Amino acid sequence: MYRDFINAVQKANIVSIISHQNPDGDTCGSALALYRALKLFGKQVYIYCDSVIKDSLTVLKGYENYNASEAVKCDLAIACDCADADRMGVYLDMYKKARIKVDIDHHKTNNNYGNINIIEAGVSATCEVMYKVIKALDEVKPCFDDTVAELLYSGLVTDSGGFTFSSVSSQTHAIASELKKYNFDSSAICEHFLKNVPFNTFRLRARVWSQAKFFCDNKIGMIVFTQQDFKETSTCPDNTEGAINFIRDIEGVEVAVAITELESKNSFKVSIRTSDRVDASRITMIFGGGGHKNAAGCRISGFFEDVKDKLIKACRDELGV
Ligand SMILES: [Mn+2]
Numbered sequence: 001m002y003r004d005f006i007n008a009v010q011k012a013n014i015v016s017i018i019s020h021q022n023p024d025g026d027t028c029g030s031a032l033a034l035y036r037a038l039k040l041f042g043k044q045v046y047i048y049c050d051s052v053i054k055d056s057l058t059v060l061k062g063y064e065n066y067n068a069s070e071a072v073k074c075d076l077a078i079a080c081d082c083a084d085a086d087r088m089g090v091y092l093d094m095y096k097k098a099r100i101k102v103d104i105d106h107h108k109t110n111n112n113y114g115n116i117n118i119i120e121a122g123v124s125a126t127c128e129v130m131y132k133v134i135k136a137l138d139e140v141k142p143c144f145d146d147t148v149a150e151l152l153y154s155g156l157v158t159d160s161g162g163f164t165f166s167s168v169s170s171q172t173h174a175i176a177s178e179l180k181k182y183n184f185d186s187s188a189i190c191e192h193f194l195k196n197v198p199f200n201t202f203r204l205r206a207r208v209w210s211q212a213k214f215f216c217d218n219k220i221g222m223i224v225f226t227q228q229d230f231k232e233t234s235t236c237p238d239n240t241e242g243a244i245n246f247i248r249d250i251e252g253v254e255v256a257v258a259i260t261e262l263e264s265k266n267s268f269k270v271s272i273r274t275s276d277r278v279d280a281s282r283i284t285m286i287f288g289g290g291g292h293k294n295a296a297g298c299r300i301s302g303f304f305e306d307v308k309d310k311l312i313k314a315c316r317d318e319l320g321v
Helices: 005-009 025-041 085-097 126-140 146-159 172-180 187-196 199-210 227-233 242-246 280-285 304-319
Strands: 014-019 044-049 077-081 101-103 116-119 213-215 220-225 257-260 266-275 297-303
Touching: 005 077, 005 101, 005 116, 014 025, 014 085, 025 044, 025 077, 025 126, 025 146, 044 085, 077 085, 085 101, 085 280, 101 126, 116 126, 126 146, 126 172, 146 172, 146 187, 199 220, 199 227, 199 242, 213 304, 220 242, 220 304, 242 257, 242 266, 257 304, 266 280, 266 304, 280 297, 280 304, 297 304
Parallel strands: 014 044, 014 077, 077 101, 101 116, 220 257
Antiparallel strands: 213 220, 257 266, 266 297
8 A cells, every 4th residue: 555655755855744834742652653654764865844842842852953054955755744735844855856746634624735645634743654664664574663653643643632522433443553552651752742831831721721612501701811911920822722722622512613813913813613503614614724623723814803803703603593
């Protein structure tokens, strides 16, 4: 099944691996796992991301290798967890120039932009796909070690919400079970990614949660992060992550919306989380965004009140209320 990919790896002299902008545990976990495996395989490998790797991801082994050199001329480029090619940012140019382009992903909206597309649409994480890719490589030449397992497990835990999302399948658990056979501290990973809340993040959450608004018999819950909130709690948009899940978890809430005011005026980043019944990606698609069924995002420009009203209308339409 992965023969084309393995052939391409065997023939390649220089390989580049690319994570998406505003990286998360899955894009970094899958890319760093592949980076390590290809090193063990004996390849000259580079890894890139058109964003700073935020502090919470620096527990991932090998993160310091990101962007260690300028974009290289490579004969094989591999995009990890990039729903569309634009998510590679400045590294899209390098990707396009590679002789062979590989696209490894799990987003339903992925449009097969590579020459070789290894996509399992709708599975919990790209790390779930990457597990099989690296296992296939490992059969040709041993390259699957404890660190590879730890990195893949990290991506699985983060993108599946600690194995709680509806995308979690028996395959997800089977892969997690296989990974557990390797030697690494899985509970430390869960503790770090699922429980560990920095104090300034706590202050930010306390602020926005206390001002949360609810609409349509509490079916829609909304929180707003302003630049003022960031300033007064010494935080930045990275610290918003996770706060929305608490709103979605509230009894009766079917759609949770988080609006983040960006530094450029009248520009907002929107995240949507939904209960199983509602499709978040259908809401964000109206505004040119994308994502998964229960977790999606978009950017909207305009005056805050207009943006808010448009969002509530889109949520109501999707809910049918
Ligand atoms: Mn992912």
